[in-house]
Amino acid sequence: MNDYVNITIDDRKIKARAGEKLLWVALDNDIYIPHLCAVREKERSNASCRLCFVEIEGMARPVTSCTQVVREEMVVRTRSTRIDRLVKTAFELLLSDHNLSCRECPANGNCELQKIAKERGLKLRQKRFKAIERDHTVDDSPDEFAFDPSRCVLCGRCIWADREEAGVGAIGFANRGINSVITTFEGVSLAESICTQCKLCVEACPVGAFYYKKDKKA
Amino acid sequence: MQLLEGERELILSTVEEVLQNSSRNREDLIPSLQRVQSKLGYLPALAMEKLAEGLDIPAVDIYGIATFYNQFRLNPPGKYQVKVCMGTACYMKGGEITLESFERRMEIEEGETSPDRLYSLERVACVGCCTLAPVVVVNDDHIEGYVTPTRVDGIMLEFEEADQKEEETEKETEEETKKTAAEGGKNK
Numbered sequence: 001m002n003d004y005v006n007i008t009i010d011d012r013k014i015k016a017r018a019g020e021k022l023l024w025v026a027l028d029n030d031i032y033i034p035h036l037c038a039v040r041e042k043e044r045s046n047a048s049c050r051l052c053f054v055e056i057e058g059m060a061r062p063v064t065s066c067t068q069v070v071r072e073e074m075v076v077r078t079r080s081t082r083i084d085r086l087v088k089t090a091f092e093l094l095l096s097d098h099n100l101s102c103r104e105c106p107a108n109g110n111c112e113l114q115k116i117a118k119e120r121g122l123k124l125r126q127k128r129f130k131a132i133e134r135d136h137t138v139d140d141s142p143d144e145f146a147f148d149p150s151r152c153v154l155c156g157r158c159i160w161a162d163r164e165e166a167g168v169g170a171i172g173f174a175n176r177g178i179n180s181v182i183t184t185f186e187g188v189s190l191a192e193s194i195c196t197q198c199k200l201c202v203e204a205c206p207v208g209a210f211y212y213k214k215d216k217k218a
Numbered sequence: 219m220q221l222l223e224g225e226r227e228l229i230l231s232t233v234e235e236v237l238q239n240s241s242r243n244r245e246d247l248i249p250s251l252q253r254v255q256s257k258l259g260y261l262p263a264l265a266m267e268k269l270a271e272g273l274d275i276p277a278v279d280i281y282g283i284a285t286f287y288n289q290f291r292l293n294p295p296g297k298y299q300v301k302v303c304m305g306t307a308c309y310m311k312g313g314e315i316t317l318e319s320f321e322r323r324m325e326i327e328e329g330e331t332s333p334d335r336l337y338s339l340e341r342v343a344c345v346g347c348c349t350l351a352p353v354v355v356v357n358d359d360h361i362e363g364y365v366t367p368t369r370v371d372g373i374m375l376e377f378e379e380a381d382q383k384e385e386e387t388e389k390e391t392e393e394e395t396k397k398t399a400a401e402g403g404k405n406k
């Protein structure tokens with residue numbers, strides 16, 4: 001069995017490690033694909049943000065690149081009318097209940113949503129969907145960081161960090177649909193929970209939901 | 219929610235028993251939660267914690283599942299359980315207002331139980347008798363139709379009366395038992 005496979009992404013010939021997911025191969029080769037929920041070390045991606053779609057020759061429908069394993073001779077396109085539409089809609093839905101106030105946001109300038117908008121020429125302030133206001137109650141009980149649910153995109157990366165990197169299991173998803181949140185057991189504050197305040201969740205968060213207090217503006 | 223006398227022991231023994239009959243795999247989690255709930259009437263925090271320990275998973279995962287599925291409840295059922303229908307017809311006929319009226323009168327929010335466990339309030343999907351909208355189900359066996367806020371007051375009054383009556387009968391029975399016991403003592 002070969003250790004490497006040859007694939008083509010946007011007309012570029014690329015050597016990729018066999019078994020690797022397409023998303024990471026593209027990113028390693030400086031081809032940007034929007035992504036929020038994928039974690040490299042994770043065997044099976046949640047594939048919940050629906051931002052990383054690509055087209056693959058021979059496949060009838062766009063696929064999420066965070067779940068697609070590279071194969072020999074694979075020919076990939078990261079942009080097409082269909083892809084752009086899918087990504088735009090997913091992005092707009094994500095932002096429809098996002099507390100968009102970049103100037104006051106601790107992630108301003110270092111935010112994955114801003115990056116996606118820039119890379120794909122999308123607007124952060126979407127008009128298509130009715131805006132829904134989320135809970136703004138900030139949990140600032142930890143010493144050095146805080147959590148603002150109104151900026152959370154529910155990517156689940158903090159949960160992965162909490163489980164796999166920190167080995168704690170203090171936070172997880174609760175509720176369903178539009179009411180989904182990141183929370184602790186019984187919804188107590190982080191300081192009251194079993195959270196060890198290792199801050200790995202802050203490092204994992206691609207937006208301004210988990211943030212260092214010292215980065216807070218305004 | 220404060221645990222009742224002896225409830226702690228009941229929770230612990232229930233979880234113990236459920237764990238013994240479980241494969242302790244994650245796939246068994248939902249059936250285990252169902253068993254615990256059918257025994258205890260709800261999923262107390264202590265039960266979720268003990269179950270998490272037994273299955274070696276984070277307690278917050280169980281909390282996530284318990285809050286995801288409508289079938290699980292985190293608060294004990296009240297002595298008077300009220301379910302307000304939010305099916306399309308009831309919703310259109312003002313089910314939301316009915317629910318709010320109950321919230322105000324019971325001084326709890328939807329999904330909660332009053333601290334004395336007298337009342338609990340929930341919303342349900344279509345009950346199946348839309349012509350009576352807005353509909354309210356009491357203790358799973360009694361249907362109230364056309365529940366306007368005024369009717370909510372009436373229902374609450376009925377609860378209070380029923381509860382008072384029950385208390386009185388209880389007192390009477392108590393006194394009677396005492397009396398019989400005293401008489402029994404005399405006879406000896």
Ligand code: SF4
Nearest residue numbers: 101102105111207208
């Ligand atoms: S998380 Fe990103 S997009 Fe949202 S307010 Fe902060 S900087 Fe702006």
Ligand code: SF4
Nearest residue numbers: 152153155156158205
């Ligand atoms: S807090 Fe951050 S890392 Fe966690 S789910 Fe929300 S956006 Fe993702």
Ligand code: FES
Nearest residue numbers: 047049050052066
């Ligand atoms: S990164 Fe692929 S679906 Fe989120």
